Amino acid sequence: MEIAFLIEKVAIVVILFVVTLTIAAYSTLAERKVAAFLQDRVGPDRAGPFGVFQPLADGGKMFFKEETTPNGANKWLFIAGPSLALLTSFLGSAVIPWGQSINFFGRIVPLQVTDINVGILYIFGVVSLGVYGIMIGGWASNNKYSLMGAIRGASQNISYEIAMGLSIIALLLCTNSLSFKVIAEQQHGINWNFWYQPLGFLIFLVCAFAETNRVPFDLPECETELIGGYNTEYSGFKMGAYMFAEYINMFVSSAVMATLYFGGYNYPGMDFVNLHLGPTWGPLVGVAVLLGKILAFIFFFMWVRWTVPRFRYDQLMNLGWKILIPLAIANIVVTACVITFFDKF
Amino acid sequence: MILFYLVSLLTITFSLLVIFTKNPIYSVLYLIATFFTFTIHYVLLNAQFLAVVNFIVYMGAIMVLFLFVLMLMNLNKETEPMKSNLIKIIAVIAGGSLLVTLVGSFKQLSTLGISTVDKPEIGLVENLGKVLFSDFLLPFEVSSILLLSAMVGAVLLAKKDKSENG
Numbered sequence: 001m002e003i004a005f006l007i008e009k010v011a012i013v014v015i016l017f018v019v020t021l022t023i024a025a026y027s028t029l030a031e032r033k034v035a036a037f038l039q040d041r042v043g044p045d046r047a048g049p050f051g052v053f054q055p056l057a058d059g060g061k062m063f064f065k066e067e068t069t070p071n072g073a074n075k076w077l078f079i080a081g082p083s084l085a086l087l088t089s090f091l092g093s094a095v096i097p098w099g100q101s102i103n104f105f106g107r108i109v110p111l112q113v114t115d116i117n118v119g120i121l122y123i124f125g126v127v128s129l130g131v132y133g134i135m136i137g138g139w140a141s142n143n144k145y146s147l148m149g150a151i152r153g154a155s156q157n158i159s160y161e162i163a164m165g166l167s168i169i170a171l172l173l174c175t176n177s178l179s180f181k182v183i184a185e186q187q188h189g190i191n192w193n194f195w196y197q198p199l200g201f202l203i204f205l206v207c208a209f210a211e212t213n214r215v216p217f218d219l220p221e222c223e224t225e226l227i228g229g230y231n232t233e234y235s236g237f238k239m240g241a242y243m244f245a246e247y248i249n250m251f252v253s254s255a256v257m258a259t260l261y262f263g264g265y266n267y268p269g270m271d272f273v274n275l276h277l278g279p280t281w282g283p284l285v286g287v288a289v290l291l292g293k294i295l296a297f298i299f300f301f302m303w304v305r306w307t308v309p310r311f312r313y314d315q316l317m318n319l320g321w322k323i324l325i326p327l328a329i330a331n332i333v334v335t336a337c338v339i340t341f342f343d344k345f
Numbered sequence: 346m347i348l349f350y351l352v353s354l355l356t357i358t359f360s361l362l363v364i365f366t367k368n369p370i371y372s373v374l375y376l377i378a379t380f381f382t383f384t385i386h387y388v389l390l391n392a393q394f395l396a397v398v399n400f401i402v403y404m405g406a407i408m409v410l411f412l413f414v415l416m417l418m419n420l421n422k423e424t425e426p427m428k429s430n431l432i433k434i435i436a437v438i439a440g441g442s443l444l445v446t447l448v449g450s451f452k453q454l455s456t457l458g459i460s461t462v463d464k465p466e467i468g469l470v471e472n473l474g475k476v477l478f479s480d481f482l483l484p485f486e487v488s489s490i491l492l493l494s495a496m497v498g499a500v501l502l503a504k505k506d507k508s509e510n511g
Contacts, residue, residue, distance in 0.1 A: 121397040128405025139416045154413050
């Protein structure tokens with residue numbers, strides 16, 4: 001392993017880490033701004049021009065709040081819960097290709113931390129680990145509301161993972177690869193997977209909402225029934241870690257959706273742009289395009305939050321098991337039939 | 346090779362901790378850690394598909410259900426069933442005989458030698474899929490039918506009896 005390779009990977013990881021944190025921090029501001037916009041209010045505007053320093057103020061507040069640990073809570077697991085939630089939320093971004101290989105001072109650098117050939121399954125693994133943070137934190141709080149939230153979180157995640165996996169299988173039939181890099185390369189220009197798998201994308205989108213515990217599927221923390229659910233007993237920065245993990249999850253799942261279904265860094269006319277900007281600046285335009293798509297998805301998450309009311313628990317389970325899973329299976333069958341038919345003739 | 350010994354050491358440590366911790370929740374968490382070290386073993390053997398499937402199915406789904414059940418149970422010390430000494434002695438004898446049997450069978454195994462490296466690419470998804478759907482098609486289909494019937498059985502058991510609820 002040469003030194004340059006190591007430096008290159010460390011640089012990508014650090015940049016990715018900083019960008020993820022920044023976007024997650026500004027998502028909290030964006031959420032409040034979008035809420036204000038949809039409800040015809042102004043939103044936070046005191047910290048700096050248009051409230052741009054609000055995330056810093058929020059972060060400072062989190063640090064200076066008193067950390068309380070409830071009596072009878074399990075001390076270690078009470079800390080492990082939010083830590084795990086934060087840790088697992090970061091892991092997913094490692095396999096996402098952020099752009100075409102870039103020519104950086106004569107060196108070809110792939111804009112991806114690692115290209116494992118089972119990238120999609122890796123994302124699934126990380127998503128399925130995400131539930132441990134909620135479960136451990138909820139249980140360790142020694143609070144009935146938290147336990148209810150934890151159990152809701154676990155059952156919801158397991159239920160929607162199945163539909164998510166099935167929707168991906170239909171996509172895999174089209175792409176013939178599990179590697180994110182190959183899937184992104186196949187969607188050159190505007191040859192996006194969305195045009196082949198619109199139903200699969202819809203199922204994946206609904207499942208992504210459920211996996212990130214966003215409204216209308218935020219039953220693990222719904223404040224009207226469970227007073228905050230699994231994070232009821234948390235305060236200060238542990239609470240902040242849970243909140244941050246949710247926004248990072250949102251960012252990563254937006255990136256996954258953009259890469260799998262909406263072409264990732266590809267955009268129409270990219271060959272023309274690459275030809276004129278050269279091998280250094282051309283791929284960077286692609287990175288900007290991908291970030292734009294991700295931000296659009298994040299806006300969509302927020303838009304839905306302030307538009308659609310929360311599901312009831314039985315409705316959530318019905319939707320997952322009786323509507324999404326059969327739909328996903330039908331999608332697989334139809335996709336497989338169409339592919340076989342076109343292969344033969 | 347150093348990595349292998351390190352990971353093996355971790356595996357054994359975590360498996361022992363699963364048994365020796367008093368709190369069942371900790372046991373499950375150590376079991377999750379054990380499965381994670383298994384995943385690393387699979388990666389070291391270049392069996393990426395098995396590694397990720399072990400990760401998703403065991404760590405991500407089955408152990409979540411274990412935790413789920415344990416968290417709903419009352420884990421107070423008073424309600425814990427205490428076994429009598431006779432049962433403990435019987436358990437030790439039974440476990441000891443099982444250990445002897447295992448050691449005996451492993452002694453036989455070691456003479457066969459390990460032949461995993463003749464096809465290092467066999468663990469990758471593409472090759473594994475081709476093998477499963479050509480050479481091992483019948484066992485593969487039979488096991489999937491087995492899983493399907495288990496699933497149908499579980500749904501049937503979970504279904505409410507309509508006649509009782511009127």
